[in-house]
Amino acid sequence: MAQKTSVCIVGSGNWGSAIAKIVGANCANLPEFEERVTMYVYEEMIDGKKLTEIINTTHENVKYLPGHKLPPNVIAVPDLVEAAKDADVLIFVVPHQFIPNFCKQLLGKLKPNAIAISLIKGFDKAEGGGIDLISHIITRHLKVPCAVLMGANLANEVAEGQFCETTIGCRDAKYAKILRDLFQANHFRVVVVDDSDAVEICGALKNIVAMGAGFVDGLGLGDNTKAAVIRLGLMEMIRFVEIMYPGGKLSTFFESCGVADLITTCYGGRNRKVGEAFVKSGKTIQQLETELLNGQKLQGPLTAEEVNYMLKNKNLEEKFPLFTAIHKICSGSLKPQDLIECIRCHPEHISHCFSRESSLLPAPKL
Secondary structure (H helix, E strand, O other), X not given: OOOOEEEEEEOOOHHHHHHHHHHHHHHHHOOOEEEEEEEEOOOXXXXXXXXXXXXXHHOEOOOOOOOOEOOOXXXXXXXXXXXXXXXXXXXXXXXXXXXXXHHHHHOOOOOOOOEEEEOOOOXXXXXXXXXXXXXXHHHHHHOOOEEEEEOOOOHHHHHOOOOEEEEEEOOOHHHHHHHHHHHOEOOEEEEEEOOHHHHHHHHHHHHHHHHHHHHHHHHOOOHHHHHHHHHHHHHHHHHHHHHHOOOXXXXXXXXXXXXXXXHHHHHHOHXXXXXXXXXXXXXXXXXXXXXXXXXXXXXXXXXXXXXXXXXXXOOOHHHXXXXXXXXXXXXXXXXXXXXXXXXXXXXXXXXXXXXXXXXXXXXXXX
């Protein structure tokens, strides 16, 4: 009998707990997986009890996903190395700023043939000006291949079993089936593509656009304006991949990780919610994160800062006026009311008629 695949979920926030419902059920029901799934949980005290003990006795993450039962085979473990040491597949689903430290702790402590998959929507800053993809950091530091999973997947709706799609970006075809089987469910349909970098970049950049959508909502500018911000955001996402990570496929942006995730996040995500509150309340992003997100981290402003760091170093801010304006609003150097003026003469509006100077967007055949 072939050895069964053991799984560890690194993270237990809102999204990590939602995905644990699917992964736990699949590991319990599919013969190729070990039934026991470890889930690294940052230990917290909730009403005088340890969060790991609450999860392991009640099978509910009462802080980050209250009201939803986790499969009993998902075991909360407060020690990162202990949770991950026997895993064949590591699912990383923590705020991206924690990844470098987690990799340091795990280096040399994993199975030699382990693989990883990142569900993390964000970047890290690279030395010398630029961004570092989280999957690249994991591969570089842990010496393991790392796929990505991104899509229109609001955590609470996934936990409730509402139908949705997701995209796995996986360069190596030999891992595609095991990863698809690990996440596929009747309500959670998986498409695997090999354009891994573009899949991951979509998952991060859409959070910037969602902040802009929230600003529009807070300003009461209406659906037409919001649609324009979403469209221009999509165009900047495509152009960013084209310039910074050439070789991406236009088709990737029409998977769940692309336009679907962008629309969902601009209407229902936490970045949109905080963006709207930022305009209406006059409070800082940090204050609103504390008040509205129950300990979760907001990715949009930090990702906007990291992207702007790259654009500024490469003198490309003018080519990405929406990304640039959103960063400046989040950092306080522009007012939300300035957003529309910043994009009124967007490059998309002044390019030559019938011209798409992009390898990703070939001119149509007439």
